[in-house]
Amino acid sequence: MKVLITGVTGLIGSHLAKYFIDNTDYQVFGLKRWRSDEKNIISFKHKIKLFEFDITDYVSLLKIIKEVKPDLIYHLAAQSYPKESTEAPFLTFDVNINGTVNLLEAVKELQIEPKIHIACSSASYGIVEEINNPIKEETKLLPLTPYGISKVAQEQLGYLYYKNYGIQTYMTRFFNQVGPGQNERSSIQTFCKQVAMIEKGDLPPIIKVGNLNPKRDFTDIRDTVKALDLLLLKGRPGEVYNIGSGKAISIRRVLDIILQKADCKVEVKIDASRLRINDEPILQGNINKFQADTGWKPVYKIEETIDTILNYWRKNI
Structure with missing residues (x-):
């Protein structure tokens, strides 16, 4: 089994790669920007095949996916900070929206059939009254930042490519994921x-x-990586799932x-x-849907x- 992780040097990407190395016999491939700090993967870098890439460069991304032919793709590369997105909306939209289009188009063009996770966010919800928390997936989306808007667009792209082209996409609305190796801006x-x-x-x-x-609903990264493993094993394609602690x-x-x-x-x-x-x-996320489909439980x-x-x-x- 070949697993490809975009944004492998980030919090979720690095812990997910380490999880697969320690617990499976998967071949792990990681994609990173040339200027990304490798401190989160340095201890196991020799155990993954690492590519330098730019998610906004379709040609280079197509070449990598053609070479790897992954069975599983975890798409985590993003401009992932809401505050920064208000200062750099064009960059946020380019990386998050166009980058996701590039990935899905490459899979479609190559006519391969991987399962694809698209990392979305609870920032898509915006302001939800406390009486309506924990928030269910069917809650109306009213994002307050360019980041939140970009994550709504990623969800819709995932659904579009699933319904129109049969690409197996799985979208997660992450609440606050936390653990060692994360950027200090949180x-x-x-x-x-x-x-x-x-x-x-x-x-x-x-x-x-x-x-x-x-x-905020904080999820330990050790729980998160187990959730992502179960997502592509037991989740339903075309669906959106909340991933959080439920508290x-x-x-x-x-x-x-x-x-x-x-x-x-x-x-x-x-x-x-x-x-x-x-x-x-x-x-605060209502995680009942994900738990029912996968059996996952944060610990x-x-x-x-x-x-x-x-x-x-x-x-x-």
Whole structure:
């Protein structure tokens, strides 16, 4: 079995590649941008076939897929930060939407039949009243950012190519996926990194934060990769699934847990540069549909996830 992962150096891509190496006999192929940091895959890079590519370059992508002829494709390459998408909407649309078209067109042109996962996002929902949380897949999509809009478009493209051309696509609306090796722009990562730097004496005892009021559904990356394995084994093509913990916790509570684990006393200060134009008050996924189809169940608690992330930063600064 050949599995191809776009965005293999990112949080989900790198952990997914390691999961397949450790638990299957799959041949693992990874696609990365030439300038992407390889720190997340360095320990097992020798066990995967790695290609440098640009998802917006159709010709190079076609060549790679023709060479590999994958049985499974996990499409994770993206501009994946909502705040950045408001500053760079053209780039976000080009990478996320046109990149997905390129992948699906290449599969169609080559007339191969892989199962394709397309990584979408809970950002597609936008503001959903707390009474309507946990959010079901049939909830109306009203995204608040170019990123969220691009993820809705990716879903629709997946469905279009499934219905019109019979390509087996599986779309997931990821809620907040977290784990070691993630970019520090996410809340848990930046809080843990700042604490680690304060403990080391590299920063004054002040943690800079954005809006602490939103509630988010955090999924440990170890649960995520198991979900993605089951998705293409047991999921239904053409469907959209929520992937989350099924629980919501406020960013303020996340910070409290981190500070309880810190070996220092700190002051918390609002940093205006960390605030978004709009923040969905709560995003909590209803994961019943995915659980019913695959039997998946998240097992890691937020405290365990924070432990792994905090220890990662303590070792890597």
